[in-house]
Amino acid sequence: MSRAAVPGLPSRYPIGGQLPALYADDDLAQRFTAGLDTVLAPVFATLDNLPSYFDPRVAPTDFLAWLASWVGAADDPRWPLAARREAVARAVELHRWRGTGRGLVEALRLALGVHAEVTGDGGAAWSRTAGAGLPPEPSSEPLVRVWPGQGARVDPDRVRAIVRAMCPVHTVCRVEVLPGPPADEGR
Numbered sequence: 001m002s003r004a005a006v007p008g009l010p011s012r013y014p015i016g017g018q019l020p021a022l023y024a025d026d027d028l029a030q031r032f033t034a035g036l037d038t039v040l041a042p043v044f045a046t047l048d049n050l051p052s053y054f055d056p057r058v059a060p061t062d063f064l065a066w067l068a069s070w071v072g073a074a075d076d077p078r079w080p081l082a083a084r085r086e087a088v089a090r091a092v093e094l095h096r097w098r099g100t101g102r103g104l105v106e107a108l109r110l111a112l113g114v115h116a117e118v119t120g121d122g123g124a125a126w127s128r129t130a131g132a133g134l135p136p137e138p139s140s141e142p143l144v145r146v147w148p149g150q151g152a153r154v155d156p157d158r159v160r161a162i163v164r165a166m167c168p169v170h171t172v173c174r175v176e177v178l179p180g181p182p183a184d185e186g187r
Contacts, residue, residue: 011037056088113149147178
């Protein structure tokens with residue numbers, strides 16, 4: 001979409017009608033200002049609709065990538081438009097959950113349309129006592145299981161890339177791509 005001159009777009013604020021009476025009947029002045037109206041009409045239309053540009057649910061498609069960069073949302077042109085809009089709209093919420101199992105599951109669902117579960121916590125521990133000994137080694141590293149959603153295909157490379165980006169730096173996450181829901185889930 002372009003916000004440049006749009007043929008036939010009328011100006012809501014024609015300059016010719018705002019000229020002093022001396023120029024109201026001047027054909028040259030009216031034609032000249034009509035040319036300016038053609039150039040300015042898209043500017044006025046954009047300004048009149050400015051709040052819609054900042055709402056990812058209705059923003060123009062070409063503006064969505066820029067809006068995504070404002071909120072640090074992932075924006076991949078290969079995603080369906082509805083998924084891109086939802087990713088931008090929920091970016092702040094996803095940042096709040098970044099580094100958690102819930103955040104990882106939501107990021108995978110939004111980006112790839114897949115189902116996921118995260119087991120294990122990576123062994124995060126802390127103590128209120130100063131000088132306390134080190135915590136025991138974690139029982140297991142986090143496991144991320146992913147399976148296709150309805151009509152979706154799982155791309156293992158993209159899953160691993162998202163898991164790498166969303167897992168805490170100190171944590172090594174294992175990824176399993178399953179053909180369907182895990183049997184123990186009873187889904």
